[in-house]
Amino acid sequence: MAQAYSPGLTVTKSIVLRKDRILPLKGKVLAKKGDKVKAEDVVAETLLPGKVVPFNLANKLGVTPNLVEQYLKVKPGDEIKKGQIMAETNGLFGFFKTSVKAPLDGEVENISKITGQMLLREPRIPIQVKAFIDGVVVEVVEEEGVIIENKSAYIQGIFGLSGERSGEIKVLASTNEEIIDPSKIDDSCKDKIIVCGALVSYDAIKKAQQVGVAGIISGGIDDKDLKKLLGYNIGVAITGHEEIGLSIVITEGFGIIKMAKSCFELLKSFEGHKASIHGITQIRAGVMRPEIIIPIEFKEDELKAEEAKMATLEIGTTIRVIRQPNFGLIGKVTGLPEKLTKVESETMVRILEAELENGEKVTIPRANVEVIEG
Amino acid sequence: MGNTQKLKRIIATDCGSTTTKSILIEYVDGEYRQTVRGEAPTTVEKPLNDVTRGVVNAVTELEELARLKYNDDSIKFIKDEAIWLSEKENEGVDAYVSTSSAGGGLQMMVTGVVAKMTGESAERAALGAGAIVMDLIASNDKRANYEKIERIRQLRPDMILMAGGVDGGTTKHVAELAELVGAADPKPRLGSSYKLPVIYAGNTAAQDIIKETLENKTDLILTENLRPTLERENLGPARDKIHDLFMEHVMAQAPGYNKLMSWTKGPINGKLTNIPIMPTPAAVGNIMQTIAKINDIEVLGVDIGGATTDVFSVFSEDKVFNRTVSANLGMSYSISNVLATAGLKNILRWVPFDIDESELLNMIKNKMIRPTTIPQKLEELILEQAIAKEALKYAFIQHKEFAVGLKGGQKKREIADAFAQTVSGESIVNMMTLDLLVGSGGVMSHAPRRNQSVMMMIDAFLPEGITRLAVDSIFMMPQLGVLAEISEKAATEVFEKDCLIYLGSCVAPVGAMKPGKIALSAKLELPNGEIFEEEIPFGEVRLIPCGVGEVAKATMKPGKGLDIGAGKNQEKSCELHGGVVGIVLDTRGRQPFVLPVEASERVPLLKKWMKEFDVYPETKQ
Numbered sequence: 001m002a003q004a005y006s007p008g009l010t011v012t013k014s015i016v017l018r019k020d021r022i023l024p025l026k027g028k029v030l031a032k033k034g035d036k037v038k039a040e041d042v043v044a045e046t047l048l049p050g051k052v053v054p055f056n057l058a059n060k061l062g063v064t065p066n067l068v069e070q071y072l073k074v075k076p077g078d079e080i081k082k083g084q085i086m087a088e089t090n091g092l093f094g095f096f097k098t099s100v101k102a103p104l105d106g107e108v109e110n111i112s113k114i115t116g117q118m119l120l121r122e123p124r125i126p127i128q129v130k131a132f133i134d135g136v137v138v139e140v141v142e143e144e145g146v147i148i149e150n151k152s153a154y155i156q157g158i159f160g161l162s163g164e165r166s167g168e169i170k171v172l173a174s175t176n177e178e179i180i181d182p183s184k185i186d187d188s189c190k191d192k193i194i195v196c197g198a199l200v201s202y203d204a205i206k207k208a209q210q211v212g213v214a215g216i217i218s219g220g221i222d223d224k225d226l227k228k229l230l231g232y233n234i235g236v237a238i239t240g241h242e243e244i245g246l247s248i249v250i251t252e253g254f255g256i257i258k259m260a261k262s263c264f265e266l267l268k269s270f271e272g273h274k275a276s277i278h279g280i281t282q283i284r285a286g287v288m289r290p291e292i293i294i295p296i297e298f299k300e301d302e303l304k305a306e307e308a309k310m311a312t313l314e315i316g317t318t319i320r321v322i323r324q325p326n327f328g329l330i331g332k333v334t335g336l337p338e339k340l341t342k343v344e345s346e347t348m349v350r351i352l353e354a355e356l357e358n359g360e361k362v363t364i365p366r367a368n369v370e371v372i373e374g
Numbered sequence: 375m376g377n378t379q380k381l382k383r384i385i386a387t388d389c390g391s392t393t394t395k396s397i398l399i400e401y402v403d404g405e406y407r408q409t410v411r412g413e414a415p416t417t418v419e420k421p422l423n424d425v426t427r428g429v430v431n432a433v434t435e436l437e438e439l440a441r442l443k444y445n446d447d448s449i450k451f452i453k454d455e456a457i458w459l460s461e462k463e464n465e466g467v468d469a470y471v472s473t474s475s476a477g478g479g480l481q482m483m484v485t486g487v488v489a490k491m492t493g494e495s496a497e498r499a500a501l502g503a504g505a506i507v508m509d510l511i512a513s514n515d516k517r518a519n520y521e522k523i524e525r526i527r528q529l530r531p532d533m534i535l536m537a538g539g540v541d542g543g544t545t546k547h548v549a550e551l552a553e554l555v556g557a558a559d560p561k562p563r564l565g566s567s568y569k570l571p572v573i574y575a576g577n578t579a580a581q582d583i584i585k586e587t588l589e590n591k592t593d594l595i596l597t598e599n600l601r602p603t604l605e606r607e608n609l610g611p612a613r614d615k616i617h618d619l620f621m622e623h624v625m626a627q628a629p630g631y632n633k634l635m636s637w638t639k640g641p642i643n644g645k646l647t648n649i650p651i652m653p654t655p656a657a658v659g660n661i662m663q664t665i666a667k668i669n670d671i672e673v674l675g676v677d678i679g680g681a682t683t684d685v686f687s688v689f690s691e692d693k694v695f696n697r698t699v700s701a702n703l704g705m706s707y708s709i710s711n712v713l714a715t716a717g718l719k720n721i722l723r724w725v726p727f728d729i730d731e732s733e734l735l736n737m738i739k740n741k742m743i744r745p746t747t748i749p750q751k752l753e754e755l756i757l758e759q760a761i762a763k764e765a766l767k768y769a770f771i772q773h774k775e776f777a778v779g780l781k782g783g784q785k786k787r788e789i790a791d792a793f794a795q796t797v798s799g800e801s802i803v804n805m806m807t808l809d810l811l812v813g814s815g816g817v818m819s820h821a822p823r824r825n826q827s828v829m830m831m832i833d834a835f836l837p838e839g840i841t842r843l844a845v846d847s848i849f850m851m852p853q854l855g856v857l858a859e860i861s862e863k864a865a866t867e868v869f870e871k872d873c874l875i876y877l878g879s880c881v882a883p884v885g886a887m888k889p890g891k892i893a894l895s896a897k898l899e900l901p902n903g904e905i906f907e908e909e910i911p912f913g914e915v916r917l918i919p920c921g922v923g924e925v926a927k928a929t930m931k932p933g934k935g936l937d938i939g940a941g942k943n944q945e946k947s948c949e950l951h952g953g954v955v956g957i958v959l960d961t962r963g964r965q966p967f968v969l970p971v972e973a974s975e976r977v978p979l980l981k982k983w984m985k986e987f988d989v990y991p992e993t994k995q
Contacts, residue, residue, distance in 0.1 A: 025561075052557045054519035109557060114549040114583055119557045159743045223735040235711030236681075236702055237742050253743060255736035283707050283743060323740070323747040324754060338442070345755035346822035346991065347748060368747045 009156040009251075009289065009370070011263045016303055017152050017293060018138075021129050022145035024048070031146050033139065037131040039166045039276050044129045044145045050106060050122030058116025060100045061089055065116030078108045080120070132164050133276045134295040138303065151298035153270055155263055157217075157249035160279025160290030161230075161239050165193075165247045167214035169294070171271050173197035176219065176264035179256065182207040189213050193275055193292075195267045198258040200248070202228050208246055215247040215277045217267065217292060219259035219328075226254075240280030240288075247279045249290040257328040260320060262372065270294045312371075319354060319369040326364070330372065331356040380641045381861055383467045385436065385457060386853035387429050388654055389416055389474040389634075392680040392706055392745050393816075394425075396432035397850050398440060398451075399857070399868055406864040408872040410443060411848050412436040415746050417630075418476050424630035425476060426456075426637070433457055457637050461646065469640030469860055473852040475654035475679070476628070480505040480620050481563060483531040485555070487513045487538035487547040492576065495601040495780075496537035499575070499609040501697045503616035504653030505532075506682065508701075511554070513538070513547045519554060526558035532624045533570065534560065534592075535612060536584070539577030541602045548580045552587040559591055562623070569593040571619045575600040575612040595619070607780065621650050640860040649859055655684050655697065657855025661869060662686045662812075663695050664858070668866075671809035674835070676766060677851070678815035680706035680745050683765055685773035689802045696777035696802075700769040705762060705817050706745030709738055716764035723969050724760035724833065726980040727753070755822070756990065759830055762817045766834035774803045805838040805964075806884065806939055812874065814846035825917075825989045828877050828955045838884045838964050839939035842951050843877040876922055878953035882960040883936035886968070889913040893933040893961035898926045898950065913979070915986045916959040920952030933961075958987075 027046020031037055058065045071087045074080060080102040091097035102120070109119040135150030170192040172180050178197035185194065185207045193215035194208065200218035202225035208216055227233050230242060251263050275294045282288040313319075317333045335353030341363065342348055349365040356362060384399040394417075398410040412435030417428035430452060437451045451458055451467055458466030482505040486493025489512035500507050508529050511522050526534075534555065538548040555572065562570045572592040574584045578599050588594045598611040625631045631651070638649045652660075658677055666673045666688035675686040681704045686697045702711040713721065718731065734757065741747065741758075749755040778801050813819070813831050821827045827845045831837075850873050858865035883894050893912040899905055901924045910916060912933065920926050931945040932938045940946040950957050962983075970976040984990060 049559070052520060052523045054523070054554075054557075110553065112549065112553055115546055115553060117550065117553060119553065222732065223739045224732055226739075233710065233714045234739075235714045236708050237710070253736075254739040255733070281743075283745060322744050323749075324737070324751055327740075338438075342822075343750045345749050345752045347750070347755070347820070348822070349748060365748050365750055368750060 009158060011155050011260065011266060011372070013153050013266060014296060015152060015154045017133065017135070017150055017154060019133055019135070019148050020141075020145065021131060021148060022141060023129055024127070026143040029140055029143065029146060031131075031137045031140070033137055035137040036135075037137060037148060038134050039131055039274070041131045042128045043131050043137070043148075046127060047124035048127050050124050052109060053104065053106075053120045053122065055103065055118040055120050056116060057087055057100060057111065057118045061087055061098055063089065063116075066113055068111065068116050069113060072111065074108050076108050076110055079106070080108060081105055086118070130164070132166075132278075133293050134274070136300060136303065149303045150295050151302060152296060153266060153294040155249075155251065155266065155292040157251050157279070157281075157290035157292065158253055159221075159237065159239070159250045159281050161248040162242045162244050162246065162279045163240055164276065164278040164280075165214045166274060166276040167191050167193045169193050169195065169267060169270050169273055169275050171195040171268050173259075173264075176259040176261055180204060185211060185213065187211055193217060193277055195264070197264070199256045201225055205229055205244075205246075205248070209244065213246050215249065215275075217249045217251065217277070219250070219252040220255050220257040221248070221250050222256075223254050237281055237283040240278065240282075242279075247277050249277055249279055249292055252328055253322075255327075260372070261330070267292075313352070313366070318372045319352075320372055321356075321364060321368060322370050323368040326356060326360075326362060329356045329358065331362070334361070380461075380644065381468050381864060384469045384471070384640070384857065384861075384864065385433060385451060385467050386470070386850075386857055387432060387472045388849075388852040389425055389429065389472060389476045390654065390679060391476050391479070392416060394428040394432040394476075395849065395853075396429070396436050397848070397853055398436050399864060401864075405871070406861075406867040408850065408868050410436050410439045411850075412439060416476050418628065424633070425474075425628065426630045426633045429457070429472070429634060429637075430455060456633075459637075459639055459646065461641075469649075470638055471640060471649050471853070471856045471860065472634065472638050473652045473654045473657045473856050474625070474631075474634075479655070479682070480616075480624055480653050481508050481532050482506065482535060482616070483508050483511065483526065483529055484535045485511045485538065485551050487551070487576075489515050491604065491780075492537045492539065492601045494776075495607050495609070496535050496575070496612075497776075498607070498696070499537075499600050499612040500535050500616065501699060502609060502656075502659060502695065503613040504620075504656030504659070505616065506699050506701045511551070513551060522554050523558045526555060526560050530561055530563040531570075532563050533616070533619055534572045535616065536572060536574045537576045537600050537612075539580060539599075540604055541578050541599050543577055543579075545577055545580035545583055548576045549583045549587070552584050556587050556591050562627075568623065568627075571595065571623050573597060573612060573615050573619070575615075593623075605780065617650070617652070617656065620653055625651055642860060649856070652852075652856045652859075654852045655699065657852040658684065658814075659686055659695065659697055660855040660858060661851050661865070663688055663693070664866070665810075665869070666693055666695075672804075672807055673810045673812065674803070674808055675812040675851075676769065676814065676818075676835075677846075677849075678703075678705060678762060678765060678769070678813075678817055680704050680816070681708050683769035683815070685769050687773065687777055687803060689777065689804065689807075694777075694802060696773070698769070698773040698776045700765075700772050703765045703769050705758065705765065705815070706741055708742075709761060710742045712761050712765045712768075713738055715768055721757075721760050721764050723976065724763055724980070725756060726977050726984065727756075729753070729757070752990065758817060759821070759826055763830055763834045766830065770835055774801045777801055777803050805836065805841075806937075807839075808837060808841055810842045810844060811835060811837055812844045812846060814849045814851055816849065818845050819847060819849040823989060824875070824877055824954045825987050828880075828958060829984070829987045829989050832880055832882075832958065832960060836882070836964055836967050837880050838882055839937070840946075840948065840950065841880050841882075843880055843953065843955075844874045845877060846873055847875045876951065876953035877955045878920065878957050879950045880958045880960055881928075881930065881938060881950065882962075882964055883932040883938045884964040885932075885936040885942075886963040886966060887912045887933055887935065891933060893936060893963075894938070894959060895931045895933075896959055897929045898957065899928075900924075900926050901952075910959055910961050912961050912963065914961050915983045917956050917986055917988065918959070919956040920950070921956075922953055924952040926950045926952065926957060
């Protein structure tokens with residue numbers, strides 16, 4: 001069966017997860033194979049090279065580049081302290097020497113005979129990689145990081161903001177359709193990951209920032225609110241670097257869209273559990289979607305990742321409509337005609353017939369649905 | 375071609391960032407024809423993380439449709455979850471080729487000494503090879519050296535192309551650029567297990583210095599200078615090196631590509647040989663240049679994709695080829711950026727009904743995060759096409775700014791120069807001399823009515839004088855571009871018969887006048903004997919049916935002060951080619967083309983034009 005539809009985002013009670021926790025540059029791995037780690041634990045660290053500062057030595061000495069070498073007091077690789085003399089001319093009878101002092105603490109990277117330029121490097125910057133999820137280290141990638149596995153309840157979001165955070169789940173919405181009032185977000189939400197229903201408004205996000213919420217999970221968000229929050233319009237969907245003090249995961253899309261029931265129920269059943277979330281989204285060049293990871297109890301022999309498979313579209317399959325009309329509604333496939341069919345916009349497409357949750361019978365382009373597993 | 379006998383069934387795919395498109399080409403009754411097509415979502419995304427899954431899905435659709443078409447259940451293209459290449463008669467397929475732009479395509483950074491000279495040449499070489507140029511670093515680009523180093527380090531390109539200096543010129547500036555690249559110690563985008571490829575195509579006298587600076591830190595490749603003198607560009611060798619490296623490094627790192635690379639094979643001299651996967655835009659460029667040369671015409675082509683919009687042109691007597699990529703103008707991943715670039719007002723100026731602003735903004739963002747969906751409602755189609763017009767407009771503006779004569783050269787003044795479009799630094803894009811405008815990409819090729827493609831192309835590009843319009847029927851230019859590598863005959867035959875769909879011609883007088891005044895007096899003798907004759911006032915559109923392969927004899931006189939190609943006020947007699955849509959006489963004005971700002975004035979005009987173009991069902995016009 002050809003699959004002219006989107007593979008749905010994963011929403012599952014239990015999945016074996018594998019997470020690569022790798023440094024951007026080689027460094028030191030702090031965990032061993034078999035270690036049980038917590039989300040907050042540092043598993044690897046390294047020193048990022050400091051900023052490179054070009055320094056025109058030939059100019060400062062007042063000589064041509066090819067002569068620089070004979071006046072040097074340092075060589076590539078040397079550590080330097082601010083104020084230290086790096087080069088000095090002989091002067092006239094020992095007088096009128098020109099000496100050049102180091103402008104910073106750091107290291108000499110390179111000295112060029114051709115351009116007379118020195119490249120100095122500022123001190124290294126330490127960075128750490130945390131485990132992000134509670135789990136077991138199943139593999140150590142030498143000098144780079146670790147691979148952690150666990151068993152989790154797992155939800156993929158469609159869009160998100162800001163990086164990795166963890167906290168306890170607290171469901172604020174009473175139904176998946178509710179639009180929560182900012183007043184519901186109070187001090188009891190501090191450090192928690194709060195679950196809203198069909199929309200999280202600008203005011204609600206602001207309130208969440210004030211009380212110190214760790215993360216927000218919502219069905220929808222309004223584009224205007226997003227722009228107001230960030231102060232700019234997102235041109236291409238590459239997010240995750242926003243410094244807004246909390247992470248946001250949107251499960252359905254833009255506008256008021258009730259959270260998929262399966263997703264809402266799952267979150268509700270894990271109220272009070274610790275979860276790890278991130279809003280990192282990239283829809284180009286190595287797609288990344290936001291994730292909600294809720295670790296569950298497991299025995300180590302259960303850690304066997306299943307092979308990824310694409311859910312099939314068949315009669316009886318549960319689907320979700322992902323474009324207007326009926327955006328967000330759930331239905332069951334009742335027919336899969338092979339022939340191309342003309343829809344309202346006059347586009348000729350492969351369609352499917354479905355009965356929606358409200359009882360309505362509709363035809364929808366296959367490209368406008370996603371399969372919901374289970 | 376000697377291997378015609380061997381090539382009876384060919385499968386070609388194009389793995390785009392959204393969709394993997396497959397076509398079947400068959401040798402039927404002595405000619406090559408494209409017979410069946412299929413598509414499926416591209417699967418570089420989790421959970422599949424393997425591009426070949428999407429390829430298998432798209433080819434499975436081909437298989438199903440071929441079975442239906444020939445009522446033959448034994449047709450089989452897939453065996454053991456791979457494309458079945460068989461040297462036996464009537465079994466599997468004889469060749470499989472593919473292009474790819476998935477995973478963001480080929481992303482490069484280029485360097486040059488002077489941004490507008492060697493820098494621009496390096497950019498042209500990279501773009502011509504099918505890359506997206508992430509940044510141009512030049513000695514004179516006004517950024518401080520430490521900023522350049524930071525930028526190189528942040529970018530993480532797939533490869534770097536370094537140019538700079540004419541042969542025998544000073545080496546100091548290129549040496550300095552190499553030092554900056556070396557200091558940044560850049561890492562490749564995909565994986566850190568290999569060194570970043572750097573191609574040096576600058577002053578040959580500096581090669582040793584470059585080697586000394588970069589050989590240990592990068593995977594350095596030296597090639598001929600791409601700007602040996604200020605008056606000459608030599609882009610070929612650098613482009614070839616980019617293609618080699620694209621295969622060896624970039625493709626090999628993307629999920630599933632190693633497998634895909636082992637599948638693309640075809641018979642060359644009777645032997646099944648590996649056919650490299652080509653970057654999609656490079657393949658489109660191949661086919662565009664072929665058309666321009668074979669027919670001796672000036673061609674402008676556009677490919678509007680989900681993430682990027684590419685514009686290709688072949689202009690002037692020397693058939694100068696230019697390509698630009700507007701990396702962040704597209705109809706799905708980058709749709710939100712079209713809004714940011716053009717502004718809501720510019721998009722809405724093409725929309726003949728009221729829409730709630732929030733609703734539109736949310737719709738655009740939802741398309742961005744669910745890029746494979748298609749407009750089911752008519753209203754959403756009209757909005758997407760309005761967005762497409764603005765995306766095309768901005769991509770074309772960028773192209774015109776880039777497609778210029780070489781800058782910095784000594785100009786020998788000859789009488790011919792007074793007429794040629796090669797004045798240093800001036801755009802060589804001339805809409806008046808343009809012969810053929812080709813649109814492709816989902817929004818154009820898949821528009822429910824061809825009239826919509828005509829309207830989008832005319833409104834976005836504003837062709838002047840007489841211009842023939844065509845679309846790539848199902849966007850198969852990329853596949854044909856790579857197919858030409860094994861069989862030029864198959865590629866050109868399919869191109870002529872199945873790929874281009876001629877839409878018709880557009881006649882547009884250049885200049886402006888008051889509404890109501892006569893802008894064009896036209897007399898068209900149509901092939902069925904009918905005569906169209908009208909004095910068309912300024913601000914109107916006429917669509918005259920004239921079919922594919924048909925020609926109308928036209929005598930046209932522009933209104934006072936206007937020009938249709940023969941000079942101001944000059945009458946022109948010529949043949950106008952028909953097409954599936956027909957001949958458009960457009961007197962809405964050029965240079966400038968103006969839309970009224972007030973909705974009360976603009977909407978009735980839009981409705982009138984849309985009705986004349988017959989673009990949408992009556993309800994929305």
